[in-house]
Amino acid sequence: MFRRFASREGNDTMSLLGNAAIARGAMEAGVQFVAAYPGTPSTEIIEALRSVGKELDIYVEWSVNEKVAMEVAASAAISGLRTLFAAKHVGINVAADPMMTLSLSLGIVGGMVIVAADDPSCHSSQNEQDSRFMARMANMPCLEPADIEEAKDMTSHAFDISEQFGVPMMVRSTTRISHSKGNVTLEPILDEKRDPNFVKDYKKWVCIPSNTRVNHKRVIDQRDRMREWLPGSGLNFIENNEVEKKEYGIITSGISYAYVKEALDYLGVEVPILKFGMVWPIERKILSDFADLVDKIIVIEEVEPYLETIIAHELTILNKKNELLGKYRGEVTPRTLELNGLLVAKGLHSYLGGNMPPQQDQSVYDSIIPHIPNRPPVLCAGCPHRNTFRAMRKTIGTKAIYNSDIGCYTLGDPNLTNTCLDMGGSIAMGSGFGKLYTDRPVVAIIGDSTFFHSGITGLVNAVYNRSRLMVTIVDNRITAMTGMQDNPGSGKNALGDAAPIINIEAICKAVGANYVKTIDPFDLPAIEATYKEALETLDDGVAVIISTQACAMEERRVRRKEGIIKFYKVDLELCDGCGRCIRVGCPAIEPSEELNEKGRPKMIIDPEICNACGLCVYECTRDAIQLVEIRK
Amino acid sequence: MSETKTEEINYQIVVCGVGGQGVLLLTDILTNLATDQGIKVRGSETHGMSQRGGTVLCTIKVGPKAYSPLIMDGTADIIIALEKHEALRYSPLLKKDGWIVVNTKELLPQSWKLDKEAVETARKNFEDDINKITPNVCFVDAEELAKKAGAVIAQNVVMLGAAAACEDFPFTSDQVKKTLEKVVKKRFVDLNLQAFDNGLEKGISA
Numbered sequence: 001m002f003r004r005f006a007s008r009e010g011n012d013t014m015s016l017l018g019n020a021a022i023a024r025g026a027m028e029a030g031v032q033f034v035a036a037y038p039g040t041p042s043t044e045i046i047e048a049l050r051s052v053g054k055e056l057d058i059y060v061e062w063s064v065n066e067k068v069a070m071e072v073a074a075s076a077a078i079s080g081l082r083t084l085f086a087a088k089h090v091g092i093n094v095a096a097d098p099m100m101t102l103s104l105s106l107g108i109v110g111g112m113v114i115v116a117a118d119d120p121s122c123h124s125s126q127n128e129q130d131s132r133f134m135a136r137m138a139n140m141p142c143l144e145p146a147d148i149e150e151a152k153d154m155t156s157h158a159f160d161i162s163e164q165f166g167v168p169m170m171v172r173s174t175t176r177i178s179h180s181k182g183n184v185t186l187e188p189i190l191d192e193k194r195d196p197n198f199v200k201d202y203k204k205w206v207c208i209p210s211n212t213r214v215n216h217k218r219v220i221d222q223r224d225r226m227r228e229w230l231p232g233s234g235l236n237f238i239e240n241n242e243v244e245k246k247e248y249g250i251i252t253s254g255i256s257y258a259y260v261k262e263a264l265d266y267l268g269v270e271v272p273i274l275k276f277g278m279v280w281p282i283e284r285k286i287l288s289d290f291a292d293l294v295d296k297i298i299v300i301e302e303v304e305p306y307l308e309t310i311i312a313h314e315l316t317i318l319n320k321k322n323e324l325l326g327k328y329r330g331e332v333t334p335r336t337l338e339l340n341g342l343l344v345a346k347g348l349h350s351y352l353g354g355n356m357p358p359q360q361d362q363s364v365y366d367s368i369i370p371h372i373p374n375r376p377p378v379l380c381a382g383c384p385h386r387n388t389f390r391a392m393r394k395t396i397g398t399k400a401i402y403n404s405d406i407g408c409y410t411l412g413d414p415n416l417t418n419t420c421l422d423m424g425g426s427i428a429m430g431s432g433f434g435k436l437y438t439d440r441p442v443v444a445i446i447g448d449s450t451f452f453h454s455g456i457t458g459l460v461n462a463v464y465n466r467s468r469l470m471v472t473i474v475d476n477r478i479t480a481m482t483g484m485q486d487n488p489g490s491g492k493n494a495l496g497d498a499a500p501i502i503n504i505e506a507i508c509k510a511v512g513a514n515y516v517k518t519i520d521p522f523d524l525p526a527i528e529a530t531y532k533e534a535l536e537t538l539d540d541g542v543a544v545i546i547s548t549q550a551c552a553m554e555e556r557r558v559r560r561k562e563g564i565i566k567f568y569k570v571d572l573e574l575c576d577g578c579g580r581c582i583r584v585g586c587p588a589i590e591p592s593e594e595l596n597e598k599g600r601p602k603m604i605i606d607p608e609i610c611n612a613c614g615l616c617v618y619e620c621t622r623d624a625i626q627l628v629e630i631r632k
Numbered sequence: 633m634s635e636t637k638t639e640e641i642n643y644q645i646v647v648c649g650v651g652g653q654g655v656l657l658l659t660d661i662l663t664n665l666a667t668d669q670g671i672k673v674r675g676s677e678t679h680g681m682s683q684r685g686g687t688v689l690c691t692i693k694v695g696p697k698a699y700s701p702l703i704m705d706g707t708a709d710i711i712i713a714l715e716k717h718e719a720l721r722y723s724p725l726l727k728k729d730g731w732i733v734v735n736t737k738e739l740l741p742q743s744w745k746l747d748k749e750a751v752e753t754a755r756k757n758f759e760d761d762i763n764k765i766t767p768n769v770c771f772v773d774a775e776e777l778a779k780k781a782g783a784v785i786a787q788n789v790v791m792l793g794a795a796a797a798c799e800d801f802p803f804t805s806d807q808v809k810k811t812l813e814k815v816v817k818k819r820f821v822d823l824n825l826q827a828f829d830n831g832l833e834k835g836i837s838a
Contacts, residue, residue: 013667013670014667015660015663015664015666015667015673017677020663027675040679041679092670123678124679125677137665147699176700176701176702179676179677179678179679180674180675180676180677180700180701180705181659181660181663181673181674181675181677181701182663182667182672182673182674182675182698182701183663183666183667183673252692255700256701258699258700259699259702261699261700261702262697262699262700265697266704307685339697340700340702340704341700341702341704342704342705345704362724364723364765365723365724365766367759367761367764368720368757368764368765369755370753371718371720371753371754371758372720372721372754373717373740373741373744373750373754374739374741374743375650375685375686375687375743376686376742376743377651377685377686378685378742380685380824457802465760469816484681579746582746583746584744585742587742589745590740590745591740591745591746591748601748608784609652
């Protein structure tokens with residue numbers, strides 16, 4: 001599979017994840033430099049590129065955060081190399097500062113593609129913002145693929161357009177592109193390696209006001225030239241313009257185009273469709289033609305009424321009087337959450353008529369819903385930080401204000417998760433709460449990768465402003481939530497080479513935290529004693545406890561590779577069914593069929609799930625839980 | 633199982649289960665299977681949060697009408713459920729009289745571990761519930777059949793075998809096996825072929 005994906009010749013059709021298709025598009029365009037920070041649903045773009053990085057001589061790095069990644073990428077792009085940056089939608093916010101000025105003033109020399117992976121319905125995100133507005137704000141051209149095959153081709157095409165116009169390009173993906181899978185046709189990889197060639201130019205590369213005033217005008221003129229160029233590009237097209245009934249026409253872009261096609265299939269009707277491949281800037285000629293072709297225009301798009309708003313404005317400029325329907329007032333599709341073929345079919349049915357898609361009797365489903373369990377995601381079996389949370393609960397208690405952050409540990413303990421705002425926000429919010437409340441401890445909980453990402457600045461702030469704050473760094477030596485990416489604490493870089501391990505404890509001490517200690521969460525008595533000790537010091541400033549232990553899933557993978565299987569087992573003879581162990585909340589522990597004298601179940605541990613952390617052993621008062629170790 | 637394949641097939645598959653059960657691998661096998669026959673395929677996957685013991689849903693659409701990867705309610709041809717209660721969760725996706733191939737393995741969610749009544753009620757009603765959805769149900773003890781093949785982890789491929797026995801499943805068992813040989817790691821090929829056969833046999837007899 002890898003050989004086929006990395007093939008220089010292409011000439012092959014293979015099943016790929018959408019994100020791998022985007023990566024392949026960049027490879028086919030001759031990308032040489034890649035920088036990003038992981039985030040669902042964008043991570044696998046970089047995972048795919050780093051897997052071929054050495055073979056195809058592509059530099060790939062996990063940067064410390066998205067802002068840094070954008071700046072690192074900018075250096076390559078203004079040196080003439082083809083450069084890729086990728087982030088989830090909220091990562092684009094972090095990168096927005098350099099991104100805006102790169103687009104609105106500096107520009108680039110080598111083609112630069114910024115992939116923004118949006119997450120409508122928040123499958124794994126804190127909001128469902130729409131990156132197309134970010135592209136508009138940066139006056140940056142933006143392509144929106146409707147399918148994974150198109151995602152590959154558009155990414156590749158975007159490098160050419162970017163280079164032609166000297167501007168970074170956004171490619172906006174969504175979860176249903178990035179995390180969809182299907183057959184994609186591979187084309188040859190552009191075999192043209194460039195040497196970096198940074199040409200000093202004070203007026204171009206230095207964003208002082210006198211330069212930017214001139215450059216901004218250049219960018220605006222260039223965007224107008226792009227509008228003139230668009231009609232021949234093939235990026236935007238009209239379908240079904242031959243149909244007889246032209247009362248309604250549909251304008252759409254991205255994955256919504258696919259839903260429109262399915263909806264019309266089910267309704268059994270045909271109407272003209274204008275599909276925008278480039279959603280900024282908008283091609284006026286094709287819009288004008290479409291407005292003349294149909295009476296009323298329905299806009300189908302996900303999350304924000306971006307196209308609808310822009311098109312309303314463009315129609316005014318074009319002096320067209322078509323009625324415009326869409327989602328701004330919620331008349332055709334809902335204002336929140338992702339779309340699908342059915343939602344679009346329902347929305348269009350009121351205007352276009354036709355058949356409704358087949359539906360099952362809702363009453364059947366209603367009658368079985370009570371029998372379907374909730375399965376909220378939880379910390380993995382054996383997660384060392386279940387112990388860290390337990391220690392905090394026992395020593396700090398639930399009266400404290402706990403500020404959590406973005407990572408697995410957001411799932412740690414709902415009672416110890418009182419706020420969660422953004423990457424790195426735990427320490428900075430804690431810094432604020434620490435100034436507001438002196439009658440209770442204020443706690444920040446942050447992971448290692450998030451600490452490197454943007455926790456350090458918050459810590460400087462808390463120390464500098466003498467906040468009363470207890471920081472817990474739940475350090476598992478890896479960026480686990482997004483699928484085990486290396487970070488400055490793991491000792492490896494994105495291309496798999498050894499890297500320096502940045503010492504978190506030394507950073508916290510250098511920043512000037514009053515109390516800094518690293519602990520092993522598997523040593524429960526020690527960790528509780530450390531928290532008690534740290535609590536005593538809070539009036540004197542910021543305390544930091546770094547709870548360090550490798551991610552349980554990563555440990556399990558390493559262990560299994562070495563042929564070692566470890567798990568705990570309950571001796572049902574000794575177990576009295578007290579239930580203390582199951583209240584730990586470990587996914588591996590469950591009630592057995594065997595009951596105690598009070599009729600309560602004795603417990604068993606699923607050996608397939610158990611990761612041998614031993615937290616349940618601490619809870620057991622009867623020594624009923626024993627370690628089993630098998631070597632193959 | 634049909635033996636003649638044409639370009640005109642349009643077949644929609646739901647694969648569901650719990651994080652860690654191999655739903656994604658099964659999806660990968662199915663998209664590769666269609667690709668190997670030169671038929672268009674689009675699938676959706678669940679990544680990220682849902683993998684931490686949460687529910688996992690993948691949808692696979694085979695054929696020229698696969699524009700998006702998502703399946704509309706009431707249109708799936710088959711649900712392959714790697715965990716029994718998950719079959720119920722996604723049942724609205726199934727078309728009238730579509731097939732449900734369900735692993736009888738039960739994975740207790742955290743919320744049910746201390747709620748004996750909820751578990752008992754769900755267990756008691758399970759067969760009634762599933763028969764309300766469709767008469768075409770195939771119950772598979774995939775854990776047992778995977779163990780017989782050599783590894784509990786192969787339950788997903790056992791379930792693929794049982795699904796392949798359904799009359800309108802658009803691929804032959806030879807086609808599936810050829811793809812399995814390519815997709816699965818070399819040292820696990822024999823195990824997976826056996827798991828597939830065990831599932832297929834169960835599916836045919838059901």
